[in-house]
Amino acid sequence: MTIKETLSQHLQTALKNLLGDNLSCACKINVEIAQDLRYGDYQSNAAMVLARQLKKNPRALAEDILQGLGELPEAETEIAGPGFINFRVRPSFFAQTLFSMLGDPRLGVVATSNPKTIIIDFSAPNVAKPMHVGHIRSTIIGDTLARIARFMGNKVITDNHIGDWGTQFGMILWGWKNKLNPELLQKDPIATLLEVYKNVNTLCKEQPSVLKECKDELVKLQSGDSENLEIWKQCIQLTKVGLEKIYKRLDIHFDYWLGESFYNDALSPLVQNLMERGIARESDGAICVFSDGFHDPQQDPFLVSKNGQWLPVPAIIRKADGGFLYATTDLATLDYRINHFHADAIWYVVGAAQDKHFKQIFDIERMRGVTGDFRHVAFGSILGKDRRPFKTRDGETVSLQDVIDEAIERASRVVHEKNPTLPEEEKKNIAQAVGIGAIKFAELSQNRLSDYIFDWDKMLALTGDTAPYLQNSFVRVCSIFRKTNTDFESIQSEKAPILKHESEIQLARLLVRFAEVVPAILDDCRPNLLAAYLYDLARSFHSFYEACPVLRSEGFERESRLILCALTARVLKKGMGLLGITLPERM
RNA sequence: GGCCUCGUAGUUCAAUGGAUAGAACGGCCCUCUCCUAAAGGGCAAAUACAGGUUCGAUUCCUGUCGGGGCUACCA
Numbered sequence: 001m002t003i004k005e006t007l008s009q010h011l012q013t014a015l016k017n018l019l020g021d022n023l024s025c026a027c028k029i030n031v032e033i034a035q036d037l038r039y040g041d042y043q044s045n046a047a048m049v050l051a052r053q054l055k056k057n058p059r060a061l062a063e064d065i066l067q068g069l070g071e072l073p074e075a076e077t078e079i080a081g082p083g084f085i086n087f088r089v090r091p092s093f094f095a096q097t098l099f100s101m102l103g104d105p106r107l108g109v110v111a112t113s114n115p116k117t118i119i120i121d122f123s124a125p126n127v128a129k130p131m132h133v134g135h136i137r138s139t140i141i142g143d144t145l146a147r148i149a150r151f152m153g154n155k156v157i158t159d160n161h162i163g164d165w166g167t168q169f170g171m172i173l174w175g176w177k178n179k180l181n182p183e184l185l186q187k188d189p190i191a192t193l194l195e196v197y198k199n200v201n202t203l204c205k206e207q208p209s210v211l212k213e214c215k216d217e218l219v220k221l222q223s224g225d226s227e228n229l230e231i232w233k234q235c236i237q238l239t240k241v242g243l244e245k246i247y248k249r250l251d252i253h254f255d256y257w258l259g260e261s262f263y264n265d266a267l268s269p270l271v272q273n274l275m276e277r278g279i280a281r282e283s284d285g286a287i288c289v290f291s292d293g294f295h296d297p298q299q300d301p302f303l304v305s306k307n308g309q310w311l312p313v314p315a316i317i318r319k320a321d322g323g324f325l326y327a328t329t330d331l332a333t334l335d336y337r338i339n340h341f342h343a344d345a346i347w348y349v350v351g352a353a354q355d356k357h358f359k360q361i362f363d364i365e366r367m368r369g370v371t372g373d374f375r376h377v378a379f380g381s382i383l384g385k386d387r388r389p390f391k392t393r394d395g396e397t398v399s400l401q402d403v404i405d406e407a408i409e410r411a412s413r414v415v416h417e418k419n420p421t422l423p424e425e426e427k428k429n430i431a432q433a434v435g436i437g438a439i440k441f442a443e444l445s446q447n448r449l450s451d452y453i454f455d456w457d458k459m460l461a462l463t464g465d466t467a468p469y470l471q472n473s474f475v476r477v478c479s480i481f482r483k484t485n486t487d488f489e490s491i492q493s494e495k496a497p498i499l500k501h502e503s504e505i506q507l508a509r510l511l512v513r514f515a516e517v518v519p520a521i522l523d524d525c526r527p528n529l530l531a532a533y534l535y536d537l538a539r540s541f542h543s544f545y546e547a548c549p550v551l552r553s554e555g556f557e558r559e560s561r562l563i564l565c566a567l568t569a570r571v572l573k574k575g576m577g578l579l580g581i582t583l584p585e586r587m
Numbered sequence: 588g589g590c591c592u593c594g595u596a597g598u599u600c601a602a603u604g605g606a607u608a609g610a611a612c613g614g615c616c617c618u619c620u621c622c623u624a625a626a627g628g629g630c631a632a633a634u635a636c637a638g639g640u641u642c643g644a645u646u647c648c649u650g651u652c653g654g655g656g657c658u659a660c661c662a
Contacts, residue, residue, distance in 0.1 A: 032603070039606070048605085048642065058642070081606050082642055126662080163662065260662090286660050298590080304658045305589035312659085319660045326662050353656050355591065380593080380655085387654060418625060434625085446600065451593070451655065457612085458599060463625060464611040465600085472625050480622050520603085532601070535610080546618090546627045565622095587625070 002108065002515045003097060006074055007031045007042050007087050014068035015046065019054075031087070033513070040086035041075070041509060047083040058083030091499040094508040095560075098567060099496035101511065107571055108515030111153030116373070119157045119337045120146045122349035123252075126163035127239045127259075128172055128193035131246060132397035133390065133454060134351075137379045140443045140580070142349035143252045144527045145377065147578045152522060157255050157341055161333065162243075164236050164259035168197065170218030174210065175200040176231050177217075189238035249404060250436060251580055263332040267324045270332050271317050279367050285320030289364050301359035315360040330361050338370060345373035347525065352378035352449065377525045380451035390454045398454075407435035407460045414462055415587065422586065433582040435460070437467030440581050445531035465535055467581055470572065473538040473545075477569040478585040480550050484562070488569035497560035503544040507564050510537045514571045518578070527579065534575045541568050 001009075008031040015029070029046040047062035054061070062079040069077055075087040101108050122142020125131045131139070142158070150156045175196035184192040204211040221228040240257065247253065271287055274280035280289045290312050291302035297310045304313040317328040337343045348358060358376035365374065384390045392398060412431035415422070422430070442459045446452060462468045481488050499505050510533075517533045550561040576583050 030603095032605090034606095035602080035609090036606075043605085045605070052642080084606075124662095166662065168662090284659080288659070301590095303590090306658085310589090313657095314659060316660050321660080323660080325660070329662090351656090352592070354662090356657055357662090378592095383655075389655080414625070419623085447602095449592080450600075453599070455599075461612075466611085466625090468625055469611095472623080476623060476626085478623095483622065523603090528601080532610090539610095542626060543628090545622080549622065551622045586623080 002110075003074070003089060003093070003512055004031055004033070004042060004516050007044075007072075010069055010072060010074075011044055011046060011065070011085070014065055015050075018064055018068050019050075033516070034086065039080060039084065040078070040088035042087040042089070044085045044087075045083075047079075047085060051083065089509070091505050091508070092496075094505065094512060095496040095499050097512045098508055098563060099493065101515075101567055102491070102493060102563060107567075107574055108512065109151070109518045110515070111151075112519070115153045115155065116344035117155045117157070117342055118149050118345040118347060118373075119159055119341060119343045120149070120347050120349065121159050121161050121333075122146075123247075123254075124161045124163065124350075125243060126166075126168070127236050128168070128190065128197060130190045130194060131243065131400040133382055133400060133403055134397060135400055136403070136439070136443055137382070137448070138349045138351070139250070139252060140440050141377065141379060141448055141525075141527060142347075143250075143580050144444060144530075144578065145347065145349065145522070145525055147580060148518065148521055148527070148530070151578060152519065157343070158253065159256045159258055159337075160254040162236075162239075162257060162259040164239075165261040165264065165329075167218060169221055169232060169235075170214035170216075171200040171204065172197055172235060173217035173221060173228055173231055174214045176235075185238070188242075190242040193235060193238070246400060246404070249432075250440075251582070258333070258336075260329045263329050263336065266332040266335070267328050270328065270335070271324070274317065274364075274368075277368070279364065280317060283314065286316050287318035288314035288316050289360070289367075290314045291363065291367075301356045301363060315357075315364060327357065327361060327364075330357075331364060334361065334365060334370070334374075338372065343372065345375070347373075347375045347377050349377045349379070352380055354378075375525065377448070379448040382454050383451050385453060385455070387453070403439065403459070404436065406456065407439050408432055409435070410460050411435035411438065411462065411468075419587065426586070430584045430587045433584045434462065434468050434471060434587065437471060437576075437581040438462060440579060441467035441470070441531060444527045444579050445535070447528050448526065467576075468587070470534055470538045470576060470581075471583055471587060473541045474569060474572045474576075474583040475585065475587050476545055477541070477565050477572075480562075480565055481569075482585075483551055488566040491562060491566035493559065493563055497563040498556060499560065500557075501544075501548050503540070503547040504561070504564060507537075507540045507544045507568065510540045511564070511567050511571055514575065518575075530575060530578060534572065534579075537568065537571060537575075 011031060029044065029049055031042050031044045034040050034043040047065055048058045051058035051061050059079060062083045062085055065085060066077055066079060074093040075089045078086050080086050120142050123135060123139040125135055146156050146158050172193065179196055179199055181192065200210070200214065204214060217228060221232055271280065274289065275287065280287050291300050297303050302312060302314055303310045315327045316325055317331065318324055334346060337346055355376060355378060362374045382390045390397065408431050411434035412427070415427045415430050438460050445465060477488060499508055513533065517529060521527060521529050544564065548561055550558065550565060553561055573583055
């Protein structure tokens with residue numbers, strides 16, 4: 001049980017004794033982490049909430065509750081402000097909690113009592129196009145959520161739903177046959193395919209005849225022409241190899257790569273089925289799903305208001321020309337995930353601009369009677385300095401590859417400057433961990449819904465609220481253990497540490513909080529809670545490190561401090577691992 | 588036009604309806620004979636505007652202004 005739960009239980013008991021059956025309103029009452037140490041470690045607004053409902057004076061009610069609580073072994077209590085009940089946890093109880101963390105490989109984090117099968121759909125780049133900065137958010141957030149959900153005891157399946165089917169293949173096929181340089185293709189397949197695509201795209205705008213030929217190539221592909229299918233497969237293969245290189249550098253793994261094309265055969269029957277069930281119908285030649293007024297118009301993703309009138313804006317699942325769309329594939333994909341993987345939950349890590357699309361998809365599933373924990377884990381856009389969607393000066397986007405290279409390059413320069421004597425191989429590894437860590441942490445420390453301004457210096461910063469700051473705190477702990485000839489994993493103790501110095505208590509306060517922070521992340525899919533927590537922890541550790549010598553202290557004080565160090569190292573390692581960030585032992 | 592979303596120090600970002608709104612960068616002061624100074628300790632600096640609900644509002648509601656997105660055959 002976490003400290004929060006312990007205190008909460010005390011409070012519930014006291015309230016029950018005080019109010020008896022009159023406690024129906026108590027469901028909203030809880031104990032929260034106090035936002036300011038002046039008010040103790042935890043606080044409850046129980047008295048203020050109840051006072052309103054019982055029409056009593058909040059402070060007087062708080063007095064009664066305090067009476068009922070009596071003297072707690074875990075914390076001192078007091079009433080403050082308009083009627084807050086504040087809990088100041090006793091150092092001895094922090095120490096006791098640390099002691100139990102020391103013997104727990106999960107560091108106090110209790111796995112969920114209700115494990116689910118969760119499919120996480122993220123990254124999803126297109127074939128024949130390199131990943132650009134825009135893919136950073138989905139890729140990194142999705143990976144972190146997968147790691148956290150797994151740690152919480154769920155069965156997690158990661159699926160890279162790549163864009164391997166679509167109208168762009170008409171141009172790629174034509175280009176492959178007419179404009180391809182095989183040598184360049186060998187060297188850098190994805191970049192070459194992109195170049196081909198762009199050339200053909202421009203050509204099509206100038207010469208309508210080329211556009212026509214591209215469309216013909218697409219039709220041939222869709223009708224199963226063996227030559228075009230072969231080229232298409234090669235494109236996918238080449239793209240996958242290129243993508244895998246980047247994922248490997250980022251330490252990101254997918255259980256499946258079920259792209260759009262995987263669902264081709266399911267699309268036609270799906271549309272058929274939706275029509276038979278009366279969920280979809282024909283409109284202007286296209287097959288569409290309308291909500292038919294099931295909803296409040298304000299909330300209805302199938303309606304849009306024009307000049308004060310609500311007009312239907314359906315989800316189109318088959319075009320007038322017979323082609324299928326994004327929505328069709330997504331419905332088929334959702335079916336497959338439910339039927340084949342028996343998913344309880346499907347989380348889509350996709351930009352906020354597609355909010356309406358997912359509302360429609362989820363609503364259609366509801367109309368079909370399919371239920372589950374379906375979430376659109378949306379994130380904001382990456383903007384340029386002008387607050388417009390991000391592009392470089394010449395209108396290109398920045399490739400993810402370039403961002404990674406630049407990050408490692410910058411980190412490498414700092415490693416050489418700070419620690420020139422390390423072996424070359426180790427310097428290389430450190431630069432890799434620091435550079436990629438910086439990118440990931442910059443992404444994960446922000447609220448995913450906020451737009452952010454792309455800035456090389458900010459994304460790749462190596463000081464301040466960044467991955468290297470956290471990595472450095474780990475390096476400092478490791479350095480201590482190197483000198484004791486032990487390691488932080490094996491430290492155990494016969495008894496609880498003793499905490500005296502304020503910075504020891506502060507460090508303990510944060511260490512025990514790990515068990516409270518991790519389970520809360522998945523409520524709203526907000527990894528930035530973990531990033532913020534880890535930064536606070538690292539900060540406390542640095543303060544502690546400056547204020548409390550470990551190796552030069554003696555007796556049980558030394559042992560207590562070593563316990564604090566060991567737990568800091570373990571929490572950092574586990575926590576940063578959940579964010580997908582590597583911690584070097586020296587830097 | 589309508590709908591969604593955002594607006595917080597000079598800048599970039601935080602803040603489950605809680606108390607004196609946190610950080611980082613930049614600026615100005617300190618601290619390495621001491622476990623890695625990629626560090627620590629200080630100072631100055633912000634909730635777009637106007638109402639409302641509430642014991643209490645950056646957070647919820649309404650309106651105004653401003654940015655971004657979406658608004659039937661792209662994904």
